[in-house]
Amino acid sequence: MSDPDTGPAGRSHGETAPLSAIRLNVNDQVRRLEVDPRTSLLDALREHLRLSGTKKGCDHGQCGACTVLVNGRRVNSCLSLAVMHEDDEIVTIEGLGDPDHLHPMQRAFVENDGFQCGYCTPGQICSAVGMLAEVAAGWPSHATTDVASPQMALTDEEIRERMSGNICRCAAYPNIVAAIRGTAEGGTQ
Amino acid sequence: MIGHAVDRVDGPLKATGRAAYAYEHWEAGRPLYGFIVGATIGKGRITRIDTEDAEGAPGVHLVMTHLNAPVQGPRDESVSFEYWRAQPELTGPDVHHYGEPVALVVAGTLEQARAAADLVEVEYSTGRGRFDFGEYEDDVYIPKVVNAGLPTDTEVGDFQAGFDNAEVKVDQHYTTPYEFSLPIEPNACLAEPRGEDLVVYVSSQIVNAARASVAATLRMNPERVHVVAPFVGGGFGSKLGIHSETILAALAARTLNRPVKVAMTRQQVFQLVGMRPISSQRVRLGAERDGRLTAIAHDVTMHTNPDIEYAEQTAATTRSLYAAPHRLTSHRLAALDLPRGTDVRAPGEAPGMLAVESAMDELADALGMDPVELRIRNEPTVDPERNVPYSDRHLVDCLREGARRFGWENRPATPASVREGRWLIGYGMSAAIRGHFQGPTAVRVRLEADGTAVVRTDMTDIGTGTYTILTQVAAEGLGLPLDRVRIELGLSDLPASWGSGGSWGATNSCTATHRACMALREKLLEAARGDARSPLHGLSPAEAVFSDGDVGIGGATETLGEIVARSHPEGLEAEGQVRYMGDEPNYSDYSINTYGAHFAEVGVDADTAEIRLRRMLGVFSVGRVFNPKTTRSQLIGGMVWGVGAALEEEAVVDPRSGAFVNRDLAGYLVPVHADITDVDAVVLDGYDDKANVLGAKGVGEVGICGAGASVVNAVFNATGVRVRDFPVTIEKVLPGLPPLDA
Numbered sequence: 003m004s005d006p007d008t009g010p011a012g013r014s015h016g017e018t019a020p021l022s023a024i025r026l027n028v029n030d031q032v033r034r035l036e037v038d039p040r041t042s043l044l045d046a047l048r049e050h051l052r053l054s055g056t057k058k059g060c061d062h063g064q065c066g067a068c069t070v071l072v073n074g075r076r077v078n079s080c081l082s083l084a085v086m087h088e089d090d091e092i093v094t095i096e097g098l099g100d101p102d103h104l105h106p107m108q109r110a111f112v113e114n115d116g117f118q119c120g121y122c123t124p125g126q127i128c129s130a131v132g133m134l135a136e137v138a139a140g141w142p143s144h145a146t147t148d149v150a151s152p153q154m155a156l157t158d159e160e161i162r163e164r165m166s167g168n169i170c171r172c173a174a175y176p177n178i179v180a181a182i183r184g185t186a187e188g189g190t191q
Numbered sequence: 192m193i194g195h196a197v198d199r200v201d202g203p204l205k206a207t208g209r210a211a212y213a214y215e216h217w218e219a220g221r222p223l224y225g226f227i228v229g230a231t232i233g234k235g236r237i238t239r240i241d242t243e244d245a246e247g248a249p250g251v252h253l254v255m256t257h258l259n260a261p262v263q264g265p266r267d268e269s270v271s272f273e274y275w276r277a278q279p280e281l282t283g284p285d286v287h288h289y290g291e292p293v294a295l296v297v298a299g300t301l302e303q304a305r306a307a308a309d310l311v312e313v314e315y316s317t318g319r320g321r322f323d324f325g326e327y328e329d330d331v332y333i334p335k336v337v338n339a340g341l342p343t344d345t346e347v348g349d350f351q352a353g354f355d356n357a358e359v360k361v362d363q364h365y366t367t368p369y370e371f372s373l374p375i376e377p378n379a380c381l382a383e384p385r386g387e388d389l390v391v392y393v394s395s396q397i398v399n400a401a402r403a404s405v406a407a408t409l410r411m412n413p414e415r416v417h418v419v420a421p422f423v424g425g426g427f428g429s430k431l432g433i434h435s436e437t438i439l440a441a442l443a444a445r446t447l448n449r450p451v452k453v454a455m456t457r458q459q460v461f462q463l464v465g466m467r468p469i470s471s472q473r474v475r476l477g478a479e480r481d482g483r484l485t486a487i488a489h490d491v492t493m494h495t496n497p498d499i500e501y502a503e504q505t506a507a508t509t510r511s512l513y514a515a516p517h518r519l520t521s522h523r524l525a526a527l528d529l530p531r532g533t534d535v536r537a538p539g540e541a542p543g544m545l546a547v548e549s550a551m552d553e554l555a556d557a558l559g560m561d562p563v564e565l566r567i568r569n570e571p572t573v574d575p576e577r578n579v580p581y582s583d584r585h586l587v588d589c590l591r592e593g594a595r596r597f598g599w600e601n602r603p604a605t606p607a608s609v610r611e612g613r614w615l616i617g618y619g620m621s622a623a624i625r626g627h628f629q630g631p632t633a634v635r636v637r638l639e640a641d642g643t644a645v646v647r648t649d650m651t652d653i654g655t656g657t658y659t660i661l662t663q664v665a666a667e668g669l670g671l672p673l674d675r676v677r678i679e680l681g682l683s684d685l686p687a688s689w690g691s692g693g694s695w696g697a698t699n700s701c702t703a704t705h706r707a708c709m710a711l712r713e714k715l716l717e718a719a720r721g722d723a724r725s726p727l728h729g730l731s732p733a734e735a736v737f738s739d740g741d742v743g744i745g746g747a748t749e750t751l752g753e754i755v756a757r758s759h760p761e762g763l764e765a766e767g768q769v770r771y772m773g774d775e776p777n778y779s780d781y782s783i784n785t786y787g788a789h790f791a792e793v794g795v796d797a798d799t800a801e802i803r804l805r806r807m808l809g810v811f812s813v814g815r816v817f818n819p820k821t822t823r824s825q826l827i828g829g830m831v832w833g834v835g836a837a838l839e840e841e842a843v844v845d846p847r848s849g850a851f852v853n854r855d856l857a858g859y860l861v862p863v864h865a866d867i868t869d870v871d872a873v874v875l876d877g878y879d880d881k882a883n884v885l886g887a888k889g890v891g892e893v894g895i896c897g898a899g900a901s902v903v904n905a906v907f908n909a910t911g912v913r914v915r916d917f918p919v920t921i922e923k924v925l926p927g928l929p930p931l932d933a
Contacts (some may be wrong), residue, residue: 049301054215055208059375060457064856067375095208097349104203107228112202114822119204119654121376121424127206136203162864169423169856171375173831174824175867 290462376424668708695888829894
């Protein structure tokens with residue numbers, strides 16, 4: 003019997019997988035590493051580069067905790083293999099800011115108490131930064147009332163719809179929306 | 192400092208990804224990776240397990256099964272609390288529930304371990320399991336006690352006579368599903384052998400329990416187990432105890448003498464951590480025409496695992512909520528071959544109040560009475576079952592203030608009478624109550640010669656704000672600026688606490704911190720007074736003022752740092768303690784609770800029955816508040832859990848295998864951003880002098896208590912459809928929707 007959680011049985015797992023040499027640009031640094039081709043971008047960041055700010059919450063693209071920016075766009079890093087990102091520019095939560103130099107979105111999350119346990123937080127923040135760029139670029143969402151308008155209003159409904167791929171089990175949602183709204187209105191993007 | 196809306200002191204670490212959780216520690220160097228292989232049957236026996244292919248797979252160091260696992264300590268029920276007991280794994284060929292670990296594969300990388308896990312061949316002899324609650328809910332037994340040591344059954348007056356004679360009656364059945372805590376950090380552990388010692392980096396709510404449980408299971412001296420849990424990615428009950436990933440990582444690490452880390456997959460969390468039991472609840476309310484209750488009965492049947500009994504205290508809040516002379520509560524268990532039931536946020540209170548506060552809404556409807564007024568009419572003067580006074584009961588204040596702020600007077604008086612476009616609009620409300628608890632906790636505070644303070648305890652911060660509120664309490668206690676207080680948490684070598692759970696963590700650790708600071712003040716004053724070199728020499732300590740890092744008496748001042756540097760250059764320390772509530776007379780002489788009132792507005796799509804929360808307000812009375820910002824966040828978090836229980840959350844068992852079929856975050860729905868609109872929580876000013884010296888009570892769970900009922904009552908008000916089988920989903924509401932354009 004095959005358990006769907008661990009993948010189909012019968013594949014030939016016994017053979018040694020050759021390592022793949024890849025070059026990633028992570029937080030403005032060129033990082034070269036040799037990874038098992040089965041390694042997700044998430045695990046490459048966490049287990050190889052030890053950038054564990056990017057979190058694993060489900061490993062199935064269902065919770066958003068692993069969200070990073072790849073070439074400026076938000077991506078679930080658990081659903082992407084590291085070897086697919088040769089020379090891509092990746093920004094993780096560590097690249098947005100550090101405790102002494104917070105990114106405006108990070109500061110807004112702290113000031114608005116946009117988290118409790120903090121585990122989904124890096125994904126929420128990276129997602130929020132990517133999301134505001136999507137709005138600025140005029141991408142519509144399910145909540146957009148006038149998709150023809152070149153300048154869409156960033157309503158709370160828009161923020162909530164666009165952030166719904168990032169689950170916060172502590173349910174800091176109202177504070178997260180306030181943090182994103184404050185950052186967007188501060189014009190710091 | 193206490194009572195100020197201070198930003199989380201650990202906020203910048205968390206917001207920048209620098210806070211290290213259990214799986215993310217690298218002090219031990221590169222670890223080996225473990226992957227759990229779970230049983231693919233729900234009941235039976237392993238007849239053959241072949242690990243040869245897995246052991247030969249690239250990078251594999253160990254495949255541990257029941258055939259080669261080390262002998263472990265047995266689960267010992269003479270240990271008072273479940274979470275301190277041994278939790279042995281891979282103890283034999285019997286399979287007790289679907290997904291139970293049958294092997295751990297340890298390899299050099301996660302990819303290797305996961306691939307090799309697929310190569311473990313297991314053959315089973317499948318037994319006939321009991322999986323379907325509906326089939327067995329009449330085959331029950333009576334537990335000796337329910338969770339938290341509460342009585343299984345209670346009876347006051349003559350319920351049957353009271354109910355029979357009541358002028359207006361409600362007699363309904365409600366069902367609640369299996370629910371999971373599901374913090375976003377899956378259960379994880381990194382175990383690192385250091386000589387005879389074992390360092391255990393684990394996601395745990397109670398460090399002292401984790402140490403005891405690991406030591407008992409591995410048959411080690413607890414002193415040789417060092418638990419490290421500075422950050423915990425949420426718990427909600429699911430990390431009160433340790434689980435299989437911790438024991439398997441620890442066993443493998445000791446076997447291989449290498450660091451080993453194991454995290455559950457999200458799917459494994461559903462099978463291995465335990466869940467809120469499924470429940471079937473009968474609620475009977477009897478009232479006079481004027482709304483006064485004469486009889487209340489709450490009878491609950493739940494599932495339990497056959498080997499590890501867990502009886503959620505689902506009827507417990509019913510014992511203290513409303514006045515009525517004739518009362519009855521009971522809890523019964525039906526044993527099923529499923530994972531063990533366990534504490535999920537507000538155990539008992541959450542599913543129990545969902546049912547009872549729905550029934551109260553049904554009674555208000557039957558009486559034609561405002562649901563707020565109905566509750567006010569049944570406000571008790573003493574705890575009606577314990578017959579002791581309440582310490583600081585402000586339920587009516589919460590109800591009135593909530594109704595005023597929410598605009599309750601605009602509630603549609605008749606169900607299904609207000610429509611805005613395609614939306615049917617309804618208001619609902621409910622009351623909230625939750626017991627407040629206290630448990631043994633020690634905190635050590637040390638003043639350094641540089642005038643900074645360090646607060647040390649094995650208490651955890653699971654998102655509750657412990658780092659922040661202990662900073663505030665110590666700063667106030669010693670008269671120091673916030674930035675001169677440092678907090679160290681989550682290490683088992685620090686003074687032991689009762690950890691984070693039961694909404695007791697904040698008050699336990701803050702009270703102990705406060706006491707340590709008061710003891711430190713005494714020591715400081717003693718040192719200064721007796722020292723001729725101090726400007727405070729010989730002055731009266733009764734007039735001492737601690738402020739901004741100074742001690743002042745009259746016009747004379749000296750800094751804390753100067754006093755310490757001269758008298759105790761190595762630092763000055765004091766410990767504060769909190770006792771078990773059973774040793775505190777107030778906890779037997781008074782009924783000590785937190786209270787709240789929830790108000791919700793929903794829209795229900797007139798065509799599809801899609802339910803959308805439009806806004807929600809909770810007003811709470813929780814004694815004194817340490818930090819309004821973190822308190823509000825926790826209360827809102829609880830309210831959102833109530834929304835989830837009302838509308839979304841439900842784990843479904845496959846009656847053929849006993850597996851949870853929707854065991855991921857796509858199949859088990861939890862509230863997401865789009866589900867949560869305008870939700871706010873307000874706290875009334877308060878101080879409960881019976882709870883503790885700081886006047887504070889817990890806030891982690893009262894937010895969920897009753898919250899779901901306000902939502903489902905709003906659905907009734909919007910549609911006229913009463914759903915008693917939770918969660919309230921589209922297909923249950925749709926058949927009863929009023930005709931369009933009526």
